[in-house]
Amino acid sequence: MTSNGTTWTVDTVRSADGTTIAYETAGQGPPIVLVGGAFNDRGTTRPLGAVLASDFTVYGYDRRGRGDSGDTEPYAVQREIEDVAALLDRAGDTSFLYGLSSGAILAAYATAEGLPVTGLALFEPPFQAGPHGGRKPGLAERLGELVAAGRRGDAVALFLTDAVGVPPEAVSGMRAAPEWSWMEGLAHTLAYDTTVTGYAGLPADRLGRITVPTVVVASTGSPDWLRDAAAATAGAIPGATDLSLAGGFHEVPPEVLAPALRDALLG
Structure with a gap:
C-alpha cells in the first residue's frame, strides 16, 4: 500500500x-x-x-x-x-x-x-x-453503558468533554463535521483509553x-x-x-x- x-x-x-x-x-x-x-x-x-x-x-x-x-x-x-x-x-x-x-x-x-x-x-x-483537568471516576463505565445502549455519539461527546476538556459548545459544533461518524465508529474503544489513563x-x-x-x-x-x-x-x-x-x-x-x-x- x-x-x-x-x-x-x-x-x-x-x-x-x-x-x-x-x-x-x-x-x-x-x-x-x-x-x-x-x-x-x-x-x-x-x-x-x-x-x-x-x-x-x-x-x-x-x-x-x-x-x-x-x-x-x-x-x-x-x-x-x-x-x-x-x-x-x-x-x-x-x-x-x-x-x-x-x-x-x-x-x-x-x-x-x-x-x-x-x-x-x-x-x-x-x-x-x-490542579487542572484529569479523569473522572466512573467515566469508563458510563462510556460503556452509552455504547451498549447504541448512543455512540453521546459516548464520543462525553469523552471529549470529560476526558479531553473540549467545551460542550465546541462538541456540539463537531457533531456536524464529516469525521464525527468515524469517531462514533471508535466509540467502543474510548472506555479502553479511559481505563488506561485512570484517575x-x-x-x-x-x-x-x-x-x-x-x-x-x-x-x-x-x-x-x-x-x-x-x-x-x-x-x-x-x-x-x-x-x-x-x-x-x-x-x-x-x-x-x-x-x-x-x-x-x-x-
Missing part, C-alpha cells in the same frame, strides 16, 4: 491472549513502534510515520478493537501492554517506542515492565498531575522503573493540565528530557515532531 509517497507493508502479529493485531511498516533504519491514543488507528499515526520513515523502520498498528485488529473480552490494560510486547518482538530487540496520549501511558508502562526498548518518546501522557494521579513509582533514555513532549498549544502532566512525567522518569514544541491542542505537526524525535532518540 502506498500513501502520500510512502509504501507500507501490512501484516499481523498474535498477542499473548491470541488476539490478532494488524500493523504496517515502512522505511529503513532502527525500528520504532508507534502507539496511538484515543480516536487513533494506524491510519492516524501514518502521517508521523511517513516523516519518520527516512530514519526509522516504522511500525504503526491498530490497537485492539480498532481497524483490522481483533478484540478479546474482558478488556484489561495488561492485554494492551502484551500487544506492545508482541509488536516489539516482531520489530526486534533494538526498537524505539513512541506513544501519544493514552498510547504514551501504554508505552511507558510497557517500558517500565522491562520490555526490550532502546529509547522512549512520550507525547502528553494525560495523567492527573496537578489516581501520577504513578511515580511505576514511571521510576523506566531506565532507558526518554523524551517527554508537550505542545505549546495544549492546556495547562496536559503540559503539567508531561512535565511531571518527565520528572518521574530518571534522566528524562522535557521538550516543548510549537503545536496546537494536543498535537504537533509531523514535520515539527518527527525531526525532534529523531534528534532525541538517535542523537
Whole structure:
C-alpha cells in the first residue's frame, strides 16, 4: 500500500491472549513502534510515520478493537501492554517506542515492565498531575453503558468533554463535521483509553522503573493540565528530557515532531 509517497507493508502479529493485531511498516533504519491514543488507528499515526520513515523502520498498528485488529473480552490494560510486547518482538530487540496520549501511558508502562526498548518518546501522557483537568471516576463505565445502549455519539461527546476538556459548545459544533461518524465508529474503544489513563494521579513509582533514555513532549498549544502532566512525567522518569514544541491542542505537526524525535532518540 502506498500513501502520500510512502509504501507500507501490512501484516499481523498474535498477542499473548491470541488476539490478532494488524500493523504496517515502512522505511529503513532502527525500528520504532508507534502507539496511538484515543480516536487513533494506524491510519492516524501514518502521517508521523511517513516523516519518520527516512530514519526509522516504522511500525504503526491498530490497537485492539480498532481497524483490522481483533478484540478479546474482558478488556484489561495488561492485554494492551502484551500487544506492545508482541509488536516489539516482531520489530526486534533494538526498537524505539513512541506513544501519544493514552498510547504514551501504554508505552511507558510497557517500558517500565522491562520490555526490550532502546529509547522512549512520550507525547502528553494525560495523567492527573496537578490542579487542572484529569479523569473522572466512573467515566469508563458510563462510556460503556452509552455504547451498549447504541448512543455512540453521546459516548464520543462525553469523552471529549470529560476526558479531553473540549467545551460542550465546541462538541456540539463537531457533531456536524464529516469525521464525527468515524469517531462514533471508535466509540467502543474510548472506555479502553479511559481505563488506561485512570484517575489516581501520577504513578511515580511505576514511571521510576523506566531506565532507558526518554523524551517527554508537550505542545505549546495544549492546556495547562496536559503540559503539567508531561512535565511531571518527565520528572518521574530518571534522566528524562522535557521538550516543548510549537503545536496546537494536543498535537504537533509531523514535520515539527518527527525531526525532534529523531534528534532525541538517535542523537
